[in-house]
Amino acid sequence: MALLGIDLGGTKLALAVFTEEGNMLSKEVIALGNRKGNEVGELIIEQISVVLHSHESNEKKINAVGISVPGISHPGTGTVWAPNIPGWDNYPLLQEVKPVTGTLPVTIDSDRACYILGEVWQGNARGCRNAIFLAVGTGIGAGILVNGEVLRGSNDIAGAIGWMALNRPFNDEYIRCGCFEHHASGEGIAKMAGMMLRENKTYTGDLKNKPAEQINSYDVFSAYEKGDPLASGLIRQCIEFWGMAVANLISLFNPEKIIMGGGVFGPAVKLIKEIRQEAAKWAQPVSINQVSIDASGLEGNAGVYGAGFLALKALSGLNHTY
Amino acid sequence: MALLGIDLGGTKLALAVFTEEGNMLSKEVIALGNRKGNEVGELIIEQISVVLHSHESNEKKINAVGISVPGISHPGTGTVWAPNIPGWDNYPLLQEVKPVTGTLPVTIDSDRACYILGEVWQGNARGCRNAIFLAVGTGIGAGILVNGEVLRGSNDIAGAIGWMALNRPFNDEYIRCGCFEHHASGEGIAKMAGMMLRENKTYTGDLKNKPAEQINSYDVFSAYEKGDPLASGLIRQCIEFWGMAVANLISLFNPEKIIMGGGVFGPAVKLIKEIRQEAAKWAQPVSINQVSIDASGLEGNAGVYGAGFLALKALSGLNHTY
Numbered sequence: 207m208a209l210l211g212i213d214l215g216g217t218k219l220a221l222a223v224f225t226e227e228g229n230m231l232s233k234e235v236i237a238l239g240n241r242k243g244n245e246v247g248e249l250i251i252e253q254i255s256v257v258l259h260s261h262e263s264n265e266k267k268i269n270a271v272g273i274s275v276p277g278i279s280h281p282g283t284g285t286v287w288a289p290n291i292p293g294w295d296n297y298p299l300l301q302e303v304k305p306v307t308g309t310l311p312v313t314i315d316s317d318r319a320c321y322i323l324g325e326v327w328q329g330n331a332r333g334c335r336n337a338i339f340l341a342v343g344t345g346i347g348a349g350i351l352v353n354g355e356v357l358r359g360s361n362d363i364a365g366a367i368g369w370m371a372l373n374r375p376f377n378d379e380y381i382r383c384g385c386f387e388h389h390a391s392g393e394g395i396a397k398m399a400g401m402m403l404r405e406n407k408t409y410t411g412d413l414k415n416k417p418a419e420q421i422n423s424y425d426v427f428s429a430y431e432k433g434d435p436l437a438s439g440l441i442r443q444c445i446e447f448w449g450m451a452v453a454n455l456i457s458l459f460n461p462e463k464i465i466m467g468g469g470v471f472g473p474a475v476k477l478i479k480e481i482r483q484e485a486a487k488w489a490q491p492v493s494i495n496q497v498s499i500d501a502s503g504l505e506g507n508a509g510v511y512g513a514g515f516l517a518l519k520a521l522s523g524l525n526h527t528y
Numbered sequence: 529m530a531l532l533g534i535d536l537g538g539t540k541l542a543l544a545v546f547t548e549e550g551n552m553l554s555k556e557v558i559a560l561g562n563r564k565g566n567e568v569g570e571l572i573i574e575q576i577s578v579v580l581h582s583h584e585s586n587e588k589k590i591n592a593v594g595i596s597v598p599g600i601s602h603p604g605t606g607t608v609w610a611p612n613i614p615g616w617d618n619y620p621l622l623q624e625v626k627p628v629t630g631t632l633p634v635t636i637d638s639d640r641a642c643y644i645l646g647e648v649w650q651g652n653a654r655g656c657r658n659a660i661f662l663a664v665g666t667g668i669g670a671g672i673l674v675n676g677e678v679l680r681g682s683n684d685i686a687g688a689i690g691w692m693a694l695n696r697p698f699n700d701e702y703i704r705c706g707c708f709e710h711h712a713s714g715e716g717i718a719k720m721a722g723m724m725l726r727e728n729k730t731y732t733g734d735l736k737n738k739p740a741e742q743i744n745s746y747d748v749f750s751a752y753e754k755g756d757p758l759a760s761g762l763i764r765q766c767i768e769f770w771g772m773a774v775a776n777l778i779s780l781f782n783p784e785k786i787i788m789g790g791g792v793f794g795p796a797v798k799l800i801k802e803i804r805q806e807a808a809k810w811a812q813p814v815s816i817n818q819v820s821i822d823a824s825g826l827e828g829n830a831g832v833y834g835a836g837f838l839a840l841k842a843l844s845g846l847n848h849t850y
Contacts, residue, residue, distance in 0.1 A: 336681055360784040364781055371772035371773075374694065457689065460686040490691040497682075
């Protein structure tokens, strides 16, 4: 018996085969290239088919499939919304894959749900029933586990923490992506650095080596590590925002664990101690002492592990199956 | 068959008998006076005993008891923490009432949990499975229903929204009760008004009729309704904080309904439209259009209705029973 976990990102598709104990037997990553709409669906179908056939005459036959999508999954209809894949506004992913998966259970969930499920299964949230994955990448989202189940809300869009209000008064810049994401996402850091560079004519540090509009968050972290004053100010402000957001999750959810992950953590993982100090100023004082704040334990594989766990849960009858 | 719902507050005890359909048959309210510690426990026991006996030879015999406490309930141990009742740090309430309730199921929960349960049973959240009661009184708390169950967290202290970080930078005034509660609770409004009065020597409006330290939030609302400029500025700031907090609940939980209740809503209930407008600026734009924001439908009785519903849930096997 084996499980197929599929993690669709904005630029690539990862497929991994797991044992039911959570050992990864194989993993493949394929760039999406310029594919859009149906072409992405066709790539997924084709790759599922390849994996299923290669395991057909094998003792590790695939028994269930889980799929993580970079957006929102609606289990009621089997459709998904993925803003970074052109044409995936209300995409009938489940219906598309059914002909190739046949009678196998297929479960689809959002990337943020899969991140926390991956950590619960094989990462740094093992054993937790109330845990949150705060995913800080290009954007910001949260996968929230409440009493062992993913928080979905009334229409499957819970966890939209990039929209968290943390800084008054309201600024029109928040309209596009939300206050927290504007200030403390990978894209937010890059934009803010570009803006500061354009405003600060006397600055001569490392960030001047690139045109302001090409600066990304990795450049900012790299300058920060060298003590660059502009980068330091910006990262200190991010620590404040990340700390406030973590505090708000702690006060509202009283979780056992918060996992900081996504592309930015990564380089920001060294800042977790400072983020905790900031959070401790704001959070409910009993709850903050009951939570541990950790980095992801899955090195960028949280999504594909979570997809594998979706497959396992479907087999165990623990979740929506199709 | 009938249900006994008990709502313990910081200053009074309410007991109500309900039919299983949620009709309130009787209600009694008793002031706590100077009672503390065991004396409050004894009052509860004595009053339960009175109600049970008066229904003994009645077709409306009591079949289950629910108790709302002004603090935190730990279902695992039957103990409660109620900061406004001296000596109730870790009070063995369940053990105390058991001798008088005998074999009847008794369920204890926090006031904020009872508020949302009351609204779901008989108030403005009927039929909802994802709904939140934002209780703004002397302090601020949230009763949060996720998929039909009260959100408890890992140690029963979820919903501590008074600690929500909404205003940077951190201010030492937030240490005692949290940022949101400091700015926008009944006590916060009163303190803020007092401070503004002491600072503003030229002000001659309505709030001057009382010594600054005696101003309460009702005085501020009453001055606001007459167009008092100091009160108007303060209430406008509260609308901003309430709107941001409501937005954060919407973005994180994607609920069907938010109920604004507690002593302050009350007079602030006319402001719900403005609070929604403020929230709409900040919240996840799809979620805000899926939520309705309403006043409590139970006129200050949400706690006692919620306690009645705890009793009903125990009978239906839907919740922790003892």
